[in-house]
Amino acid sequence: MIQKLIKKIKEKDAPVVVGLDPTLSLIPDVIKEKAFAKYGETLEGAAAAVLEFNKEIVDAIYDIVPAIKPQIAMYEQFGVPGVQAFYDTVKYCQQKGLIVIGDVKRGDIGSTSAAYAAAHLGSIKIGDSKWEPFAEDFATVNPYLGSDGVRPFIDVCKANNKGIFILVKTSNPSSNEFQDRLIDGRPLYEWVGEKVAEWGEGALNGDYSLVGAVVGATYPEMGKVLRNIMPKAYILVPGYGAQGGKGADLVHFFNKDGLGAIVNSSRGIIGAWQQEKYTHFGEKNYAHAARAAVIDMIEDIRNALLQKTGIND
Amino acid sequence: MIQKLIKKIKEKDAPVVVGLDPTLSLIPDVIKEKAFAKYGETLEGAAAAVLEFNKEIVDAIYDIVPAIKPQIAMYEQFGVPGVQAFYDTVKYCQQKGLIVIGDVKRGDIGSTSAAYAAAHLGSIKIGDSKWEPFAEDFATVNPYLGSDGVRPFIDVCKANNKGIFILVKTSNPSSNEFQDRLIDGRPLYEWVGEKVAEWGEGALNGDYSLVGAVVGATYPEMGKVLRNIMPKAYILVPGYGAQGGKGADLVHFFNKDGLGAIVNSSRGIIGAWQQEKYTHFGEKNYAHAARAAVIDMIEDIRNALLQKTGIND
Numbered sequence: 220m221i222q223k224l225i226k227k228i229k230e231k232d233a234p235v236v237v238g239l240d241p242t243l244s245l246i247p248d249v250i251k252e253k254a255f256a257k258y259g260e261t262l263e264g265a266a267a268a269v270l271e272f273n274k275e276i277v278d279a280i281y282d283i284v285p286a287i288k289p290q291i292a293m294y295e296q297f298g299v300p301g302v303q304a305f306y307d308t309v310k311y312c313q314q315k316g317l318i319v320i321g322d323v324k325r326g327d328i329g330s331t332s333a334a335y336a337a338a339h340l341g342s343i344k345i346g347d348s349k350w351e352p353f354a355e356d357f358a359t360v361n362p363y364l365g366s367d368g369v370r371p372f373i374d375v376c377k378a379n380n381k382g383i384f385i386l387v388k389t390s391n392p393s394s395n396e397f398q399d400r401l402i403d404g405r406p407l408y409e410w411v412g413e414k415v416a417e418w419g420e421g422a423l424n425g426d427y428s429l430v431g432a433v434v435g436a437t438y439p440e441m442g443k444v445l446r447n448i449m450p451k452a453y454i455l456v457p458g459y460g461a462q463g464g465k466g467a468d469l470v471h472f473f474n475k476d477g478l479g480a481i482v483n484s485s486r487g488i489i490g491a492w493q494q495e496k497y498t499h500f501g502e503k504n505y506a507h508a509a510r511a512a513v514i515d516m517i518e519d520i521r522n523a524l525l526q527k528t529g530i531n532d
Numbered sequence: 533m534i535q536k537l538i539k540k541i542k543e544k545d546a547p548v549v550v551g552l553d554p555t556l557s558l559i560p561d562v563i564k565e566k567a568f569a570k571y572g573e574t575l576e577g578a579a580a581a582v583l584e585f586n587k588e589i590v591d592a593i594y595d596i597v598p599a600i601k602p603q604i605a606m607y608e609q610f611g612v613p614g615v616q617a618f619y620d621t622v623k624y625c626q627q628k629g630l631i632v633i634g635d636v637k638r639g640d641i642g643s644t645s646a647a648y649a650a651a652h653l654g655s656i657k658i659g660d661s662k663w664e665p666f667a668e669d670f671a672t673v674n675p676y677l678g679s680d681g682v683r684p685f686i687d688v689c690k691a692n693n694k695g696i697f698i699l700v701k702t703s704n705p706s707s708n709e710f711q712d713r714l715i716d717g718r719p720l721y722e723w724v725g726e727k728v729a730e731w732g733e734g735a736l737n738g739d740y741s742l743v744g745a746v747v748g749a750t751y752p753e754m755g756k757v758l759r760n761i762m763p764k765a766y767i768l769v770p771g772y773g774a775q776g777g778k779g780a781d782l783v784h785f786f787n788k789d790g791l792g793a794i795v796n797s798s799r800g801i802i803g804a805w806q807q808e809k810y811t812h813f814g815e816k817n818y819a820h821a822a823r824a825a826v827i828d829m830i831e832d833i834r835n836a837l838l839q840k841t842g843i844n845d
Contacts, residue, residue, distance in 0.1 A: 260659030292647040298665030328704040338608040346573030352611035363676045365706035391641040396678035402713040
């Protein structure tokens, strides 16, 4: 699956992923009104608005991005109908040829992680039938419980050609509290990074591993160190845009082959219509605003990478 | 909510919680056959079997336990119908007067944690209406992202009188890999425990805090240390029974008031009918086997606590 992702990144010449993390405040009134008219101001109504919003954005950008990353929390907040909208979003994106990274940050003791892995990346046997409950292509995983909480995900990845991104250094301000604490002179995130490299060795798929990492764009210097520690791990880089990360910060996350990282932006894209730079699109054309923001993001990152490789004109 | 939990623990004289973590292999054939006859060997069929299984167990034990802890992974593995069964299980338990601890181990950056907190412990505004998506009473939370990933949960707990249990030292074998690493001479789990105490100070509810901790029964010596570091945190103690923890290991997790901890058993209870000690109940009477296993567990813990306080006869 990591090779499939790389192929799509090359095809689109765009190492980016768009986070479909809808909150009601990001959804234009016209969509909400239509959904509420049909389902009322209910969880069903909100979920219908979310799905409609997502579809229009996906329709507007699917030809220029390789992947979509729905954050499941934004769907769980609308209860069971919200989780159905998550499922429908995953399916819709895949039908459009997009790779789906389920941002679920699951992680638990072994038998429970096995259930999460089956849910999000694998299949479950029911009687003589086999079902794929959510069937994302990648999922994010929390490492706090150690190897036996992570390995069930890797086993499922290997069996089904899927992938994971393990939280190493997260983009938020207080990620320093535990992740930066020194252990034998080196921060915890480096030790986690070493484990990611170790776990990934047994799950190679071409030059890269099915086991990737999450490292926030907001910490470029740490990205540089982690890039070296985990040479075969694809790095999912959140924190670009709304959280403050810029193109120039991102070059450290890439390998010399120009690969090795995929940069996420969520609110910066799906909420573009509310930003000064894109308000001229108007509320109804929020999906076109999203497309313009994606194009700007891709250009920003391409420029940064060209400057890094020194072949800029 | 922690006072409500304490009240129920005292009423039942049972500091225990039963984990409703159903896998298909724990569910008697007769229940599965009935569900599959109605819904086919589908996710819906599995979810129906799970809910039926849960209800019968709850009916058999609700008068002797204060709380139930459904592990959401075991429901997510059955897709959207499984998540519906999770919701229905939460509701059913609450209707029976039980406190529900949603074992969801969520945790993310601030805005995302806020969505998870709303989903599981709070409410969401949709137009002029307010909905409680899953409405558990407590939830478990992963601390890897630090304060800004945890505080949104605490805010929701304070606003809605709910509670959380933060992973400190988990019960699994490889929890040592990161959690036991020494930082300034002390293991990471102690630093997390200190944060739990600090976060909990602002969320007191009587003598205890709405902010509790998870510490595995499998690490009693660490439980002793953590008990002192977090005197006002209720400790949720998994790992009893199937994972190897015994009553005598548990005394360190309690305070001198006989409170401060609640011990979980999952497979040991709901899968009791498959254990040699309880097979005489027969497959159809799996719920009675579960009740017998709960009674044995409560007795084991009561005896251990009596020996600790020295008032055993």
